[in-house]
Structure formats: structure tokens, C-alpha cells
Amino acid sequence: MNLKRLYQETILSHNKSPKNFRVLDDCTHEAHGKNPLCGDDFFVYVKVEGNKIADIGFQGQGCAISKASASLMTHYIKGKSLDVVEKMKNCFIESITQEDCSDECKETLGPLFLFEGVRDYPVRVKCAALIWRALESALSTESINKEVSTE
Amino acid sequence: MTSLPLYSTELKKDFPVLQQTMNGKPLIYLDNAATTQKPQAVIDAMTSFYQDSYATVHRGVYRLGHESTAIYDAVRKQVSRFINADSEKEIVYVKGTTEAINLVANSFAGEFLQAGDEILVSEIEHHANFVPWQQVAKRNGLVFRTIPVNDVGELDMTAYESMLSPKTKLVAIGHVSNALGTIHPVKEVVKKAHSVGAKVLIDGAQSVAHMKVDVQDLDCDFYAFSGHKLLGPTGIGVLYAKKELLEAMPPYMLGGDMIETVGLTETTFAPIPEKFEAGTPAFVEVIGLSAAISYIEKIGLEAIEAIEANLLAIATEKLSKIDGLKIIGTAKNKAAVISFVLDNIHPHDIGTILDEYGIAIRAGHHCAQPAMTRYCVPATARASFSFYNTESDIDKLVSGIHAVVEMFA
Ligand SMILES: Cc1ncc(COP(=O)(O)O)c(C=O)c1O
Numbered sequence: 001m002n003l004k005r006l007y008q009e010t011i012l013s014h015n016k017s018p019k020n021f022r023v024l025d026d027c028t029h030e031a032h033g034k035n036p037l038c039g040d041d042f043f044v045y046v047k048v049e050g051n052k053i054a055d056i057g058f059q060g061q062g063c064a065i066s067k068a069s070a071s072l073m074t075h076y077i078k079g080k081s082l083d084v085v086e087k088m089k090n091c092f093i094e095s096i097t098q099e100d101c102s103d104e105c106k107e108t109l110g111p112l113f114l115f116e117g118v119r120d121y122p123v124r125v126k127c128a129a130l131i132w133r134a135l136e137s138a139l140s141t142e143s144i145n146k147e148v149s150t151e
Numbered sequence: 152m153t154s155l156p157l158y159s160t161e162l163k164k165d166f167p168v169l170q171q172t173m174n175g176k177p178l179i180y181l182d183n184a185a186t187t188q189k190p191q192a193v194i195d196a197m198t199s200f201y202q203d204s205y206a207t208v209h210r211g212v213y214r215l216g217h218e219s220t221a222i223y224d225a226v227r228k229q230v231s232r233f234i235n236a237d238s239e240k241e242i243v244y245v246k247g248t249t250e251a252i253n254l255v256a257n258s259f260a261g262e263f264l265q266a267g268d269e270i271l272v273s274e275i276e277h278h279a280n281f282v283p284w285q286q287v288a289k290r291n292g293l294v295f296r297t298i299p300v301n302d303v304g305e306l307d308m309t310a311y312e313s314m315l316s317p318k319t320k321l322v323a324i325g326h327v328s329n330a331l332g333t334i335h336p337v338k339e340v341v342k343k344a345h346s347v348g349a350k351v352l353i354d355g356a357q358s359v360a361h362m363k364v365d366v367q368d369l370d371c372d373f374y375a376f377s378g379h380k381l382l383g384p385t386g387i388g389v390l391y392a393k394k395e396l397l398e399a400m401p402p403y404m405l406g407g408d409m410i411e412t413v414g415l416t417e418t419t420f421a422p423i424p425e426k427f428e429a430g431t432p433a434f435v436e437v438i439g440l441s442a443a444i445s446y447i448e449k450i451g452l453e454a455i456e457a458i459e460a461n462l463l464a465i466a467t468e469k470l471s472k473i474d475g476l477k478i479i480g481t482a483k484n485k486a487a488v489i490s491f492v493l494d495n496i497h498p499h500d501i502g503t504i505l506d507e508y509g510i511a512i513r514a515g516h517h518c519a520q521p522a523m524t525r526y527c528v529p530a531t532a533r534a535s536f537s538f539y540n541t542e543s544d545i546d547k548l549v550s551g552i553h554a555v556v557e558m559f560a
Contacts, residue, residue: 003507007500007558015559016495038499038515039529061529063497064559121503 005117006124007064010072015064018071020078022057029141033134035126040066044074044134051081063127069115070131076112082139088112089132095119096128162450162539165190169539176509179544184329184357184488184535185513186379189443193383196442197435208434209408209425223434226441227424233444234374235365236391243397243424244432247388248356249279251375252323254390254427255352256283258400259373260321266292268320271349273298273306275330275522280323280354294318300525304331304480312343319349326358330519330531331480332463332488334358341371350396356380360537361459361486363452366391378436383443387436390427397423404429450538458538463487466534466545473552479526487536490517493552496559498532504558508551 024030024045034041040062047055056074061067073092077085091105096118106113118128163169166188171178180188206215208223224239231239245251260270270284274297288295296314299307306324322344327334341351352373358364360381366374373396378387392400402409402420406429411419420426447455466489470476475494493501502514513533516523523530534548 003504006503012559036516036520039497039523040499041529061497063499065500067497124499124503127499 002120011068014068014071020057020074023059024055024057029138031134031138033130035130040130044138046138053077065124065127066130069128073131092132096125160541173509174507179510179547181512181534183537187382187537190446192446193439193442197439200435200438223437226437229441235367240423241391241394243390243427245388245390247377248375251390252279253283254403255373256287258403260287264293264320269294269318270321271296271298272323274525275300275328276325277329278518284323304333304482306335315347317347319347321350323352325354327486329357330517330522331490332485333482334484334486338369362456378440381443384436384439386433387440402426406430455538459487462536469549479531490531490533492528492531498530501532501555504555505551510551
């Protein structure tokens with residue numbers, strides 16, 4: 001059953017007790033990401049210092065896939081440079097949408113590669129991608145409160 | 152409990168789609184509020200028409216064309232009998248409920264209502280019976296107001312009455328809520344609206360396949376429904392409207408088939424209902440719709456109501472026993488639609504996991520975002536039944552939900 005590949009232990013546990021599930025009062029960037037169809041709805045808060053993600057948090061509600069994706073993303077990109085984060089984002093999207101993700105991507109992603117099981121569930125791809133799209137939107141401008149939707 | 156027709160568990164056999172397996176398990180289809188499966192009779196009627204009789208309506212001088220036209224017009228009589236309209240001239244073929252409502256929003260509200268006039272809709276309407284009114288109001292300076300519903304999903308009739316005034320010109324209300332299953336007291340809604348001179352449109356998308364509808368008894372001004380939720384094909388639906396309204400309303404779309412004579416500067420329109428049916432119509436779908444109505448009438452709407460009431464009672468009882476499950480919408484008068492949420496588990500996850508067990512339910516906002524807002528949920532999971540579902544389907548749903556809960560434990 002593919003279900004076990006989708007709902008892996010790590011995903012279930014991050015859904016239950018997400019990391020960085022908080023508002024950053026001193027964030028430099030933030031964005032709002034929504035999937036209107038299924039009701040995933042998250043805010044991401046980023047504090048950029050120099051060229052690095054110094055701190056990151058998120059808040060909101062959504063399905064296990066979207067929430068675990070947000071938790072794992074924040075956990076693994078904290079402290080990374082913006083260049084690396086950009087690369088991770090592209091690799092992440094590749095891993096959840098394409099059959100043969102390159103070895104280089106797998107390496108870049110590390111544990112985040114575990115979302116590849118989502119590929120078998122086309123309607124769930126946007127759940128996994130939502131927080132990354134929100135991050136992209138937050139970083140693309142200094143302006144606060146940008147709305148993004150992956151539908 | 153009402154006694155059920157002996158053959159109720161046999162009815163599934165008439166539906167080819169329901170004979171297949173999904174992920175190695177028998178398909179349990181519980182998304183009937185979105186669209187219903189098609190009985191063999193409907194598939195056969197359309198296939199044989201394509202194979203043996205296909206030719207366009209209202210145009211051909213040849214025999215095939217005459218036959219198509221005769222069938223097309225005969226079905227109008229059948230539909231008119233099905234909902235007990237006064238005349239088949241009151242039956243307009245449209246694409247579906249959405250088109251029917253847009254037609255009325257444009258050709259009635261957009262044409263005859265004046266700035267300051269009020270349109271009332273319930274706060275749990277499907278977007279199809281919400282957005283067209285909201286937008287025509289915006290365009291023409293009308294006032295768009297929502298009638299509240301109580302915590303169990305019933306229309307607040309006291310609030311409704313207090314909102315009615317001579318300014319109220321149109322009330323648009325679902326017969327059955329697709330999001331919660333509530334059966335609204337539409338006859339009373341119509342009576343009260345008429346007492347202040349307002350017209351009423353009833354969105355019958357969720358009712359015609361599940362209960363006997365009599366538009367003359369309801370005395371509604373407009374009634375809309377879709378073929379595909381009635382065991383029929385997609386692309387065909389019906390707008391019923393009282394004759395004098397259709398006669399007064401201007402056409403919604405212009406083109407072939409809806410004209411009488413066309414000159415260089417002037418055109419006269421065909422009489423009703425053709426005035427509202429521009430273009431080559433979906434007449435093969437009309438034939439499918441006819442077969443669907445015949446199939447439903449063969450089983451009988453009384454029998455269907457009894458079967459579905461029984462399914463609703465059993466499912467409500469069994470689902471309520473699941474720890475952490477909450478049913479959203481527990482109106483006294485309900486159709487066989489159960490919207491529910493589970494503690495700490497998002498409906499989308501419920502839907503994906505149940506699918507793995509071959510169970511098709513809906514997860515999301517059910518095109519009724521204002522309803523989700525009203526009940527403070529981002530989405531719900533929804534199981535909606537048809538007479539071809541069985542108690543065993545309910546048992547599988549219940550064990551599927553237990554598996555979901557276990558996975559997230
Ligand atoms: C209550 C209600 N109204 C309107 C519609 C729209 O019907 P259709 O999509 O067939 O036009 C639906 C179906 O989705 C519905 O459930």
C-alpha cells in the first residue's frame with residue numbers, strides 16, 4: 001500500500017508536534033499561503049540576517065501533509081544561506097512532481113526527500129508545496145502579507 | 152422504520168461503475184451529492200441514439216432530424232410531469248443548475264430589479280446559488296443579504312421573516328443543502344416571500360433525485376436542477392420558471408434556434424422556452440436525462456426516500472459512535488448527506504486514506520465556503536448516499552474511519 005509511503009512516521013509525528021510552530025515578532029519577511037479547495041492555510045515568518053535564514057516560524061492549519069511539510073522545511077532551512085534554500089526549494093518541487101529526481105537533488109534535500117511519496121497523489125502535491133510557495137513569496141519581496149495560493 | 156423494498160440491495164447491479172474494484176477493493180461510492188453514477192439504462196439510451204438515430208433537432212428536413220426533434224420535445228413533457236409543472240413551455244433546457252441560476256440572475260434580477268432592491272440567500276448556499284446574486288447585486292446597486300442558519304444547520308425562519316420587506320424582490324434558497332444535508336422548508340419560504348411580493352428561486356440540485364418535487368405545490372417561481380446529479384449525463388439541466396416570467400424575461404444567450412426572424416437591424420425571438428435555448432442543444436443528453444427520469448420513476452421516489460432515510464439513520468448512528476467524530480449539520484429534516492470532522496485530523500487526510508480502502512467521499516469546502524465559515528471549520532469530510540448504497544457500504548466507511556483514526560493516534 002502506497003499509503004505508508006505517504007504517511008510516514010516522520011510526517012505523522014511532525015504533524016502532531018510541529019517544529020517552529022510560532023509567530024516571529026522580529027521577522028523581516030512574511031507571507032500567507034492558502035489552498036482554498038482543501039482549506040490549508042498557513043503564515044510563514046522569516047528573519048533574514050545577512051544572507052542567511054536566521055530564524056523561521058509558521059502558524060496556521062491544514063492537512064497532515066501540509067503541516068508536516070511546513071515543520072520539516074522550517075527545521076531544515078534554518079541557518080542555511082538563501083542560495084542553498086532556493087536550491088532546496090527547486091529540488092523539493094522536483095522530488096514531489098517528477099519520477100526520477102536527480103541524485104544531486106536527493107543529496108540537497110536530505111531528509112526532506114521523504115515527501116516524494118506525494119507524487120502518487122496528484123491532488124496532494126499542492127499540500128506539500130504550499131509552505132515552500134509561501135516561503136518563496138515571503139522572500140521575493142520585503143512587503144508584508146503577500147497572499148499566495150497553489151491552486 | 153419504514154419497510155424497504157425487498158430489492159433495495161440489488162439496485163447497485165444496475166450501475167456498471169459500481170461493479171469495479173478500487174485499489175483491489177470493491178468501490179464504495181459515497182460522493183453522490185457531487186454527482187451520481189449512471190445506470191445501464193442511461194448509458195444504453197445514449198449509445199443507441201448515437202448509433203441508430205443521431206441527427207440534429209429543429210433543422211433537418213429529413214426523417215432522422217424529425218425523430219430527434221420529436222424525442223427532444225417529448226422529453227420536455229416528461230420533465231414537466233416529473234416536477235409537475237403546469238406546462239412543458241415552462242421547462243428550459245440548460246447545461247445545469249449553475250447555468251439555470253445565472254440565467255435568472257441575468258435575465259430576471261439583472262433586468263427587472265432596481266437599485267436598492269434586495270436579494271436574500273441563505274448563508275450556506277452552494278457558490279452557484281450565491282456568487283451570481285452577489286455579483287449582479289454589485290453591478291446593479293442591489294442589496295445582497297444572507298439569511299442566517301442556526302447551529303444545527305436549519306434556516307432561521309424568524310430572522311428570515313424579519314428580513315422580508317417590500318424591498319425584497321428575490322429569495323434564492325437551496326431545497327437541500329449540499330454541504331450539510333438540511334432540507335429547507337421551501338414551501339414556507341415561498342409563501343412568506345410571496346406575501347411581500349418577492350419571487351423565489353429554489354436550487355433543486357440536491358433534491359430532485361431524492362424526493363418528489365411538485366413545483367406547483369411549492370408555488371416557487373424558479374426551480375433549477377442538474378441531470379448529472381439525477382443519474383443522468385453531464386451537460387444537461389433544467390430551469391423551471393413560471394410562464395409569465397419566462398415570457399417577460401429577455402433571452403440570456405443569442406444565436407441560432409432561439410430566433411423567429413432575423414433582419415439586418417432587428418430580430419424577433421422564438422416563443423418560450425426556445426427563446427432561452429440558443430445554439431445546437433445537448434439533445435443526446437436530453438435523451439439520457441429522459442432515461443434517468445424513467446429509471447427513477449420505475450423505482451419510485453417514495454421507495455428512494457425510504458431507502459435513503461434508512462441509510463441516513465444507520466450511518467448517523469454508527470458514525471456518531473466514533474470517538475472524536477463530529478457531524479456538522481444535524482437538522483431535524485435532513486437528506487442522506489453527512490458532513491463530519493475528526494479531532495486533529497484534516498478532512499483531506501481522511502479522504503486520501505479512505506480512498507486507499509476503495510471508499511470515495513468528498514473532502515473540502517463543497518463549494519460552500521460561507522457555510523464552512525459559519526461552522527468555523529476549514530473543510531469537512533462528506534459522505535453522501537444514494538439509494539444504490541447499502542448498509543454494508545456504511546460498515547466499510549466506519550471501519551475505514553477507524554483505520555484513519557488509528558493511523559493518526
Ligand atoms: C446545491 C447545489 N447547487 C448547485 C450546484 C451546481 O450544479 P452544477 O455544477 O451541476 O451546475 C450543485 C452541485 O455541485 C449543488 O450541490
